[in-house]
Amino acid sequence: MVIDKIKKRIEYQEDGSEKEHRSDIPVGMWVKCSKCKEILYKEDLHKNYSVCPNCGNHFRLSSRRRIDQIVDSGTFEEFQLDCNTTNPLEMDDYVKKLEVLREKTGLEEAVKCGIGKINGEKVVICVMDSNFMMGSMGRVVGENITNSIEKAIELKLPVIIFSASGGARMQEGIISLMQMAKTVAAVEKLQKAGNLYISILTDPTYGGVTASFATLGDIILAEPNAMIGFAGPRVIKQTIGEDLPEGFQTAEFLLEHGFVDKVVNRKDMKETLYKLLLLNK
């Protein structure tokens, strides 16, 4: 999608230099910032934590890049995902869609889980990935988050969960809804066991994920400008029949209303997590 936009942009400005640009560097290596509209060289963007060097816009991050940014190099031991997808509504196209996505994204599902170190501090870490069905939570996501929390209780380790999700996965119907109760019950066990749980809300965190484990951290952090809420803005707008206020459902909005402890820039995230781990020891 992004690439289409850039192609258009280059065509708009079609003069000699632009054309040369296009032949020098393949279009797929450029990306446009959705906020300031600046065209960025992908490699520069990635070197800058996938944050726009021009305006500070935090791009969505794949689970792989997230783990690279947070976990000490070479320390991530990924858990084997339980990928036993349920298809309670017997939707053939759902199963096909999953296959295609697995092929296309190289991801097994919308979450990666494992044990890793943050400046030497061992943690259980789960990272959701919005590239896989918008990070939606069906049985596989719910099961693996629950497994990871139970593992952390067993190993007496802190839990860190990065959320990025449109909410419960519609294709699995009520079974997706039940993942909310399941994951949250595990969080309660974790709380009772006395383990630290840090939840980080990233763009987007909505619906059944907001209404379950994501908002129950001992400490809740968020990335700047991340969109976070229970109901989607479109649904709210439709229901109340008015425009939504500026900045509604952003990380900063949640901070202001007391539902987030701190908004943390991505480049400072690892250091912040490290300090919080030490201060909770």
Added chain:
Amino acid sequence: MAKVTAWERVKIAREPERPTALDYIEKIFDEFIELHGDRYFKDDKSIVCGLGNIAKQNYTIVAEQKGRNTKENIERNFGMPNPEAYRKALRFMKQAEKFHRPIITFIDTKGAYPGIGAEERGQGEAIARNLMEMSDLKVPIIAIVIGEGSSGGALAIGVGDRVLMLENAVYSILSPEGYASILWKDSTRAEEAAEKMKLTAKDLLDLGVIDEVIKEPNGNAKTDVEKMAETLKKKIVAITEELQAIKVDDLVEQRYQKFRKM
């Protein structure tokens, strides 16, 4: 008798004459006293809380309440809770734990209210906290879906040791209209969605999401509220006895495993 379709059940569950939680509560419990407020913000009337008894057994009652007419519906926000309704419910459920009273919840909502204030006051957090606290409350919890059980707004008072559904009640991740609009970008395909979603009591029993389907008199509770309430009362009494016979720690662990398996 012709088979009742899922969509027909959705329509029955939404009938304006469908008995509401209070219609049953008044008939099931010998005494019922409604108590109000979440102690933080306000009294949200979309959820009714209170104390009641059947003979010598006291209960805490938490019920999503639709209005029985337009005026009531406006007061009760059409049974769509804001966060303070869930926080009120939690206050009473924690109190039930303190005084060792079983909890009966009645589920009947189109969903948690999607509004600006709801988001400002943490709708997601309120629901999440209820789910978390309910998962290990040290008293028996019986949840009964009596009409529409839609989305996290229904589940927020639905983490029970036993989850029952009336024959024509529906329980789903989202309304069929919402489902069709998200999945097919077309809310007019609600009927088709309803047939696909497995939202009927029978479907959910087969999926292992609920424990029991409760028959409605003459195939529709509105035809005989008295009899429906009597059936519910018998169920509540029997299940309470059954759950009270289980040691509390085992009860809580069984509840954990019940949702763990899903």
